[in-house]
Amino acid sequence: MIPGRIEEDIEGDLGGTSLQRGVEVQRAQPLPGRVTLLAGYRFKRVAVADFEPVDVAGLDFSLFRDTRDSALDARRGAFLSLNLQISPKKIGSDFDFLKDGAEVHKHKTDPLKRSLEILENP
Numbered sequence: 001m002i003p004g005r006i007e008e009d010i011e012g013d014l015g016g017t018s019l020q021r022g023v024e025v026q027r028a029q030p031l032p033g034r035v036t037l038l039a040g041y042r043f044k045r046v047a048v049a050d051f052e053p054v055d056v057a058g059l060d061f062s063l064f065r066d067t068r069d070s071a072l073d074a075r076r077g078a079f080l081s082l083n084l085q086i087s088p089k090k091i092g093s094d095f096d097f098l099k100d101g102a103e104v105h106k107h108k109t110d111p112l113k114r115s116l117e118i119l120e121n122p
Contacts, residue, residue: 005023005024006022006023007020007021007022007023007024007044017048017049018046018047018048018049019046019047020044020045020046020047021044021045022042022043022044022045023042023043024040024041024042024043025040025041025042026038026039026040026060027039027040033065034065034066034067035063035064035065036063036064036065036066037061037062037063038060038061038062038063038064039059039060039061039062040059040060041057041058041059041060041091042056042057042058042060042085043055043056043057043092044056044057054094055092055093055094056087056093056094057087057091057092057093058085058086058087058091058093058099059085059086059087059091060083060084060085061083061084061085061086062081062082062083062084063081063082064079064080064081064082065078065079065080066078066079066080067079068105068107069107074105074107075107075109076107076108076109077107078104078105078106078107079103079104079105080102080103080104080105081101081102081103081104082100082101082102083099083100083101083102083103084098084099084100085097085098085099085100086098087099
């Protein structure tokens with residue numbers, strides 16, 4: 001089964017109100033070495049007061065490796081992520097664009113500091 005979601009957001013600020021409606025379908029594929037590949041398609045129609053609606057569509061790809069001991073309170077390990085979004089007009093977007101990103105988190109606990117935390121909070 002391929003998970004997906006349908007979303008609708010209404011936002012307001014000093015510049016007016018915007019309405020965003022969209023759908024997203026995504027698939028995760030585990031790979032060796034604690035690596036995961038995510039691939040998906042996203043379509044969103046954005047309407048802002050006094051402007052014509054704009055369609056934004058894209059193919060999303062993410063590759064990440066997670067070796068943290070805990071996702072919520074990591075004390076050791078690393079999280080590495082590479083992201084790419086390709087949005088050509090051919091798949092429903094009103095304009096062509098390419099967006100990329102990278103994220104790196106490294107966690108290492110100082111053994112002396114950890115010992116002090118345990119002593120302070122028995």
